[in-house]
Amino acid sequence: MLAMYRTMKQTGIPVFAGFTIDEIVQKGCKYFKDAIDAGEVALAAINEEEGWSTNYLIFMQQLSNRYFNRAMFLLTVRGDHPQPDDAKSQGLMDLSTCKDMDREVVDNGEREGFKGSFNEYFELLLSRIRGMLTLIKLGCCEEDEWGLEELFEDARVALMGALDEPKHALFVQMEPAGQMQRLDFALIDYLLTTSPLAPTSSQEEEAARIAIRMLVEDEYVIGEAGSVALKALIDRVKGMSADELGGEDPSDVQAKLFQYRHKVTEAISLQFSKSEELRRASYYACNAGDFTMEFF
Numbered sequence: 001m002l003a004m005y006r007t008m009k010q011t012g013i014p015v016f017a018g019f020t021i022d023e024i025v026q027k028g029c030k031y032f033k034d035a036i037d038a039g040e041v042a043l044a045a046i047n048e049e050e051g052w053s054t055n056y057l058i059f060m061q062q063l064s065n066r067y068f069n070r071a072m073f074l075l076t077v078r079g080d081h082p083q084p085d086d087a088k089s090q091g092l093m094d095l096s097t098c099k100d101m102d103r104e105v106v107d108n109g110e111r112e113g114f115k116g117s118f119n120e121y122f123e124l125l126l127s128r129i130r131g132m133l134t135l136i137k138l139g140c141c142e143e144d145e146w147g148l149e150e151l152f153e154d155a156r157v158a159l160m161g162a163l164d165e166p167k168h169a170l171f172v173q174m175e176p177a178g179q180m181q182r183l184d185f186a187l188i189d190y191l192l193t194t195s196p197l198a199p200t201s202s203q204e205e206e207a208a209r210i211a212i213r214m215l216v217e218d219e220y221v222i223g224e225a226g227s228v229a230l231k232a233l234i235d236r237v238k239g240m241s242a243d244e245l246g247g248e249d250p251s252d253v254q255a256k257l258f259q260y261r262h263k264v265t266e267a268i269s270l271q272f273s274k275s276e277e278l279r280r281a282s283y284y285a286c287n288a289g290d291f292t293m294e295f296f
Helices: 002-011 021-050 054-080 084-112 120-139 148-163 175-197 202-217 221-236 250-269 276-286
Strands: none
Touching: 002 021, 002 054, 021 054, 054 084, 054 120, 054 221, 054 276, 148 175, 175 202, 175 221, 202 221, 221 250
């Protein structure tokens, strides 16, 4: 439902798959309520049968994902919700519930010997990070409401832990450097998104440093990551002098970076023809990576 809503807002189409915006909001709200209610019942049943078991913690994590997904939905569609203030209030409450449940799973998992798999945990953390960045950009919450820096550190620890295991599942479809680049991509996005709130330019400098490492050292660059990395360099060059750029005119450097970024963006868009705007918008809406798929 969230992907359908985003696709419709981006393309401006009035009906998608037979649904209007109002119908998607209505059905989405009902779907998430039913999913969470069913998850609460299932979790209570597992607790009664097994107590604080590994199975219980797995179910709790999946229920936490449902709260996070509903928060993403409500806070995204609140402008088209019949009661926008209630949608925002419920969305923020769901975020708080999700954060508490995530912490409970981690704390009790250590006690029960349940660690989960590094690949699933890494993907979960990336989803939380991307989701919170989306909400910050929408103006729904502040970055310190969740503690994104802690999420980044946990994701890095999970990635380093996976490196200790040969042929780890996390690296089946993408090499370690690629997974690290996904994390750096999110970190650059975070630094750029929150830099206007920072008292100094240190975040822009850090974003540019990570971007240079990515563009120079990595053998390949994920398209979207390359685009964000180039944006970080463009933003950094804005405040630099010719002396800092080895005598180069800052405007010339910026122009070259803009050209490179345009080429990257153009290459990404070539996956779809000009007549495939709906398919392109739908693809990106489904692969935003800021909500978690169901596993119940």
